Amino acid sequence: xxxxxxxxxxxxxxxxxxxxxxxxxxxxxxxxxxxxxxxxxxxxxxxxxxxxxxxxxxxxxxxxxxxxxxxxxxxxxxxxxxxxxxxxxxxxxxxxxxxxxxxxxxxxxxxxxxxxxxxxxxxxxxxxxxxxxxxxxxxxxxxxxxxxxxxxxxxxxxxxxxxxxxxxxxxxxxxxxxxxxxxxxxxxxxxxxxxxxxxxxxxxxxxxxxxxxxxxxxxxxxxxxxxxxxxxxxxxxxxxxxxxxxxxxxxxxxxxxxxxxxxxxxxxxxxxxxxxxxxxxxxxxxxxxxxxxxxxxxxxxxxxxxxxxxxxxxxxxxxxxxxxxxxxxxxxxxxxxxxxxxxxxxxxxxxxxxxxxxxxxxxxxxxxxxxxxxxxxxxxxxxxxxxxxxxxxxxxxxxxxxxxxxxxxxxxxxxxxxxxxx
Ligand SMILES: [Zn+2]
Numbered sequence: 001x002x003x004x005x006x007x008x009x010x011x012x013x014x015x016x017x018x019x020x021x022x023x024x025x026x027x028x029x030x031x032x033x034x035x036x037x038x039x040x041x042x043x044x045x046x047x048x049x050x051x052x053x054x055x056x057x058x059x060x061x062x063x064x065x066x067x068x069x070x071x072x073x074x075x076x077x078x079x080x081x082x083x084x085x086x087x088x089x090x091x092x093x094x095x096x097x098x099x100x101x102x103x104x105x106x107x108x109x110x111x112x113x114x115x116x117x118x119x120x121x122x123x124x125x126x127x128x129x130x131x132x133x134x135x136x137x138x139x140x141x142x143x144x145x146x147x148x149x150x151x152x153x154x155x156x157x158x159x160x161x162x163x164x165x166x167x168x169x170x171x172x173x174x175x176x177x178x179x180x181x182x183x184x185x186x187x188x189x190x191x192x193x194x195x196x197x198x199x200x201x202x203x204x205x206x207x208x209x210x211x212x213x214x215x216x217x218x219x220x221x222x223x224x225x226x227x228x229x230x231x232x233x234x235x236x237x238x239x240x241x242x243x244x245x246x247x248x249x250x251x252x253x254x255x256x257x258x259x260x261x262x263x264x265x266x267x268x269x270x271x272x273x274x275x276x277x278x279x280x281x282x283x284x285x286x287x288x289x290x291x292x293x294x295x296x297x298x299x300x301x302x303x304x305x306x307x308x309x310x311x312x313x314x315x316x317x318x319x320x321x322x323x324x325x326x327x328x329x330x331x332x333x334x335x336x337x338x339x340x341x342x343x344x345x346x347x348x349x350x351x352x353x354x355x356x357x358x359x360x361x362x363x364x365x366x367x368x369x370x371x372x373x374x375x376x377x378x379x380x381x382x383x384x385x386x387x388x389x390x391x392x393x394x395x396x397x398x399x400x401x402x403x404x405x406x407x408x409x410x411x412x413x414x415x416x417x418x419x420x421x422x
Contacts, residue, residue: 019109040295043078091244107291117154119251122314131157138162139189187211190218217242246288258320281306341416347387359417363395
């Protein structure tokens with residue numbers, strides 16, 4: 001790694017330069033300008049027929065769309081773009097079926113580069129990012145051997161380096177030893193990837209990895225995980241709410257006021273019966289202004305959020321997510337009534353357990369557990385069953401100890417999942 005001397009980064013830099021020009025042009029049009037909505041209503045087949053070929057400028061007139069709707073890729077792709085200029089990205093699909101999303105070059109720039117810049121823009125670490133030096137170390141736990149480094153023009157041309165862990169323990173230990181010697185301004189990854197890195201770091205003699213800032217996205221960052229990461233890294237770890245379809249939707253600053261909404265996003269909440277409002281509690285409904293090839297307007301997600309207007313010391317004022325209440329399936333159904341499984345959290349928040357997932361299928365509750373500091377797994381299994389039953393009358397509990405919870409490496413790991421309750 002020799003910074004600018006590394007010519008391998010040049011082609012991607014030239015590519016991102018082209019994308020950046022298009023991106024800045026697009027941002028020059030006021031994001032909330034009606035042009036975006038007019039473009040969608042006049043060039044996207046679904047909206048063209050919905051509005052009978054008349055231009056619309058007001059988001060409130062656009063219908064709510066679901067993931068199932070957006071799966072009809074052709075219907076939602078603007079015919080103003082040449083297919084060869086679009087990049088098709090497939091999203092993970094927490095709910096099973098992946099979503100194939102075309103991106104235009106400007107939105108690709110936003111997704112790969114500008115999004116990070118906005119998320120960390122409120123933090124002092126931003127001023128320390130130097131051209132050709134490491135800026136963001138992105139840790140992923142997909143276990144592939146590929147290492148990728150790119151320059152980020154939106155972060156003062158600092159380097160975003162992606163490393164992968166989880167396939168070969170000896171190699172992981174070597175990597176940790178190398179990372180300890182580096183100045184890492186921002187350490188970024190899914191909570192479970194940073195937890196995995198922490199485990200390797202803790203079990204290897206010597207001083208710890210010490211970044212200036214931690215940043216998480218991908219899965220829910222639960223408060224106990226956040227605390228343990230902060231204790232280990234000795235720095236702030238900020239949460240963000242992101243999805244493949246729209247990039248960073250909201251992100252925390254270090255003032256603990258919540259997750260501020262990104263400027264390329266309009267977020268509403270749906271509290272039931274199609275009622276939308278800008279604050280309050282309900283399912284997040286998202287409009288994403290950056291991808292004109294595939295305009296995402298009033299996209300109903302499975303995530304339940306609480307939103308209020310804040311004026312924060314970091315300089316942000318506007319809608320802020322104060323709580324993300326479980327994603328997808330926040331409830332179990334026990335004895336015919338709704339049960340909030342976060343009551344179980346207390347059982348799992350101890351040294352014996354690193355990660356877990358609990359899935360309801362009818363009257364069967366399956367637990368996957370990555371054990372922590374414990375030798376006797378039979379003891380742990382009976383302890384868990386006893387404690388769970390003290391809180392709720394669970395009939396059948398199955399426990400599996402494992403090394404990885406995700407069956408598909410791109411999957412979001414939910415702590416509690418309800419697949420069927422009858
Ligand atoms: Zn703030």
